[in-house]
Amino acid sequence: MMVLMAVGAMAQVPKREFRGAWIQCVNNQFNGIGTQKMQQTLTYQLDELQKTGINCIIFQVRPEGDALYPSRLEPWSRYLSGQQGVAPNPYWDPLQWMITECHRRGMELHAWINPYRAKTKGTPALTSPYYRQHPDRFFEYDGLWIFDPGIPENRQYICHVACDIARRYDIDGLHIDDYFYPYPVAGKAIPDDASYKKYGGGMNRGDWRRKNVNDFMRDMHDSLQAVKPWVKFGVSPFGIYRNQKNDVNGSATNGLQNYDDLYADVLEWIRQGWVDYNVPQIYWEIGHKAADYETLIKWWSTHAQGRPLIVGQDVERTVKYSDTTNPKTHQVYQKYNLQRRYAQGSCQWYAKACVDNPNNYTTVLRQVYHKYPALQPAMPWMDSKAPGKPRKLAAVWTAHGYRLFWTAPKAKTEMDRATRYVVYRFAKGEKVNIEDPSHIVCITPETSIALPYKDGKTQYIYMVTALDRVQNESKVAKKKVKL
Numbered sequence: 001m002m003v004l005m006a007v008g009a010m011a012q013v014p015k016r017e018f019r020g021a022w023i024q025c026v027n028n029q030f031n032g033i034g035t036q037k038m039q040q041t042l043t044y045q046l047d048e049l050q051k052t053g054i055n056c057i058i059f060q061v062r063p064e065g066d067a068l069y070p071s072r073l074e075p076w077s078r079y080l081s082g083q084q085g086v087a088p089n090p091y092w093d094p095l096q097w098m099i100t101e102c103h104r105r106g107m108e109l110h111a112w113i114n115p116y117r118a119k120t121k122g123t124p125a126l127t128s129p130y131y132r133q134h135p136d137r138f139f140e141y142d143g144l145w146i147f148d149p150g151i152p153e154n155r156q157y158i159c160h161v162a163c164d165i166a167r168r169y170d171i172d173g174l175h176i177d178d179y180f181y182p183y184p185v186a187g188k189a190i191p192d193d194a195s196y197k198k199y200g201g202g203m204n205r206g207d208w209r210r211k212n213v214n215d216f217m218r219d220m221h222d223s224l225q226a227v228k229p230w231v232k233f234g235v236s237p238f239g240i241y242r243n244q245k246n247d248v249n250g251s252a253t254n255g256l257q258n259y260d261d262l263y264a265d266v267l268e269w270i271r272q273g274w275v276d277y278n279v280p281q282i283y284w285e286i287g288h289k290a291a292d293y294e295t296l297i298k299w300w301s302t303h304a305q306g307r308p309l310i311v312g313q314d315v316e317r318t319v320k321y322s323d324t325t326n327p328k329t330h331q332v333y334q335k336y337n338l339q340r341r342y343a344q345g346s347c348q349w350y351a352k353a354c355v356d357n358p359n360n361y362t363t364v365l366r367q368v369y370h371k372y373p374a375l376q377p378a379m380p381w382m383d384s385k386a387p388g389k390p391r392k393l394a395a396v397w398t399a400h401g402y403r404l405f406w407t408a409p410k411a412k413t414e415m416d417r418a419t420r421y422v423v424y425r426f427a428k429g430e431k432v433n434i435e436d437p438s439h440i441v442c443i444t445p446e447t448s449i450a451l452p453y454k455d456g457k458t459q460y461i462y463m464v465t466a467l468d469r470v471q472n473e474s475k476v477a478k479k480k481v482k483l
Contacts, residue, residue: 013369013371013372013437013438014340014344014374014437015374015375015435015436015437015440016344016374016375016376016377016378016471017055017344017345017374017375017377018055018056018277018308018310018344018345018346018347018376018377019053019054019055019056019345019346019370019374020054020055020056020057020058020110020279020310020345020346020347020348021049021054021056021057021058021347021348021350021351021354022058022060022112022347022348022349022350022351023042023045023057023058023059023060023350023351023352024060024063024112024350024351025060025063025068025077025079025080026060026063026079026120027350027352028079029041029352030079030080031078031079031080031081031082032081032082034088034089034090035088035089035090035091035092036090038080038088038094039092039097042097042098042101043101044355045351045352045355046101046102046105046107048354048355048362049107049351049354049355050105050106050107051366052354052362052365052366052370053365053366053369053370053371053372053373053374054107054348054354054370055106055107055108055373055374055375055376055443056107056108056109056110056172056173056347056376057098057102057107057108057109057110057351058110058112058173058175058234058347059095059098059109059110059111059112060112060113060114061094061095061111061112061113061165062074062077062111062112062113062114062161063077063079063114063117063120064077064114064117064118064119064120064123065117065118065119065126065128065130065131065147066078066079066084066128068080068094068095069093069094069095069096069165069169070087070093071161071164072164073129073130073160073161073164074128074129074130074161075127075128075129076088078122078123080094084123084125084126084127085127095111095165095169096169099169099170099171103170103445104445106373106420106442106443106444106445108172108173108376109171109172109173110171110172110173110174110175110232110234111165111169111171111173111174111175112175112176112177113158113161113162113165113174113175113176114176114177114179115147115158115176115179115180115216115220116146116147116149116154116158116179116180116181116182117144117145117146117147117179118131118138118144118145118146118147119144119145120143120144121143121144126145130157131145134153137151137153137154139190139191139192140191141182141185141188141190141191142182142185142188144182146181146182148192148195149180149181149209149212149213149216149263150192150195150196150199150200150208150209150212151195151199152199152215155212155215155216155219156219158216158220159216159219159220159223162174162220162223162224163223163224163227166224166227166228166231167227167228171231172230172231172232172469173231173232173233173234173276174220174224174231174232174233174234175233175234175235175236176220176234176235176236177235177236178236178237178238178258178262178264178281179262180213180262180263180264181209181213181262181263181264183256183261183262184256184261192209196208206260206263209263210259210263210264210265210268212263213263213264213265214265214268214269217235217269217274217275218272218274220233220274221233221273221274221275229382229383229415230382230383230414230415230468230469230470232276232277232379232382232470233274233275233276234275234276234277234278234279234310235266235269235275235277235278235279236279236280236281236312236347237258237262237264237266237278237279237280237281238256238257238258238262238264238280238281239255239280239281239282239283239284239291239296239312240253240255240256240257240258240291240296241257241258241259241266241267241280241299241300241303242257242258242259242260243255243257246260247259251295251296251299252292252295252299253290253291253292253295253296254289254290254291255290255291266278266280267303267305270303270304270305270307271305273307273381275307276307276308276379276381276382277307277308277309277310277377277379278300278304278307278308278309278310279310279311279312279347280296280300280309280311280312281312281314281349282296282297282300282311282312282313283312283313283314283317283349284296284314284317285317285318285320285321285331286321286324286331286334286335286338287321287324293331293335293338294338297311297338297339297342297343298338298342300342300343301342301343308343308344308345308377308379309342309343309344310343310344310345310346310347311335311339311343311345311346311347312346312347312349313335313339313346313347313348313349314349315348315349315350315353315354315358315361316353316358318330318331318332318335318361319331319332319358319359319361330359330361332361332364333364336364336368336369340369344377345374345377371438372437372438372440373437373440373442373443374437375422375443375467375471375473376470376471378470378471378472379470382470383415383468383469383470383472384472385415385416385468385472386468386472386473386474386475387409387411387416387417387418387466387467387468387472387474388409388410388411388416388418388466388474389409389464389465389466389474389475389476389477390406390407390408390409390418390421390447390464390465390466390474390477391406391407391408391409391410391477392405392406392407393405393406393462393464393477393478393479394406394479395451395462395479395481400450401450401451401453402450402451402453402483403448403449403450403451404423404448404449404451404462404464404479404481405447405448406421406447406448406464406477407447408447408466409466409474414469415468415469415470416468417468417469418466418467418468418474419445419467419468419469420443420444420445420466420467420471421443421444421445421446421447421464421465421466421467422434422440422442422443422464422465422467422473423440423441423442423443423444423449423462423463423464424439424440424441424462424463424464424465424476425439425441425460425461425462425463426439426460426461426463427458427459427460428458428459428460428461432461432463434463434465434476441462443467451481451483452483453483454483456482456483457482458482458483459480459481459482460480460481460482460483461478461479461480462478462479462480462481463476463477463478463479464476464477464478464479465477
């Protein structure tokens, strides 16, 4: 069905674009497979995602008040060993391992937590010390156990968990998903009467619930900034904010709503600057009767408020449905052309689906949309000062061949420190333009690269820039070489 084709709209490829992928554990892909097999699985996925141009991995480390890393606060996740509270064997730290592997590949690593979920239906018992000390701060809903969002101590505790991750690990971002108040089940009321009576203060219950989540989002942003001001805070909400039938400013859709059903006022978080990037899960196809992809990406773009809009792309659904103008192919071209017009990138749901390359979905990314490397979107509200440029650029023969070396620029603060470098190459006579990503050789944390020497007869200009913690880019250092 899928035929690769030239796309004229792709002549202008952005130099900056968020290209993420979610690696989740709740699909049980790691449950009980052991340390060696999990590392092999993740290595394969990361290698394939790197080939696909993915520049950010969002790795699930706290699916249900637990941890895929050693924590003094919460138990080991059952999604590793099969039983909550049991450490992996042989012992290892999946989060630290992922940070090392992602950074080695030039990728960012964002730690993904589910803030409020404490127990899913598949978890037989809770071993969390916090739950054992304060069982009254939780409620049960349709087989789930939830941290009651109406209790201030829960908000403080979840922020404490997130900041513990940020303090101990060199993460680039902290990411939360779409589970705030639980997804509604027909005939079941949320059992928060006790906390509403104690803390409601006479507010309408819906407004009070939204305030609880707003307070949490504000506190999470502020606490992360206090710990490490370069850690990005991102959210991946459900794809519909409000329907027009409930709000004249809502989208022309008909489905579950963040604002009314999950008590997640996403636009307020963006307006207040509490989130650094927004990844609505626009998983539906173009032409969906209740939640059309094109309608939603345009709506979210209109309300982006200067924050990067990243599209949550459903890999399997994209290849399931035909292009509305060309039934011989699926919707990857339509969706990505819209993304390039209205958003600053995408995140693949889910990483393994992307790796599996259903119906050439990933091939299209590699050959068309992600053909060249990309820097992350700029975030000037976090930091806009560029680092110094690389120093002492030199081409040197070594025992391992011809290499280009440079030295890190000096930095007065951690925010100014170079963490990655962008290497560009231009042939003799070519227009030198570092805004053209087709000239990017690589984005690397290293301070040298191998040069493809042939016979020493062809001259090139190599240029190297430094990227700081939030990928502000320095001025260029350049070197002429003959290869």
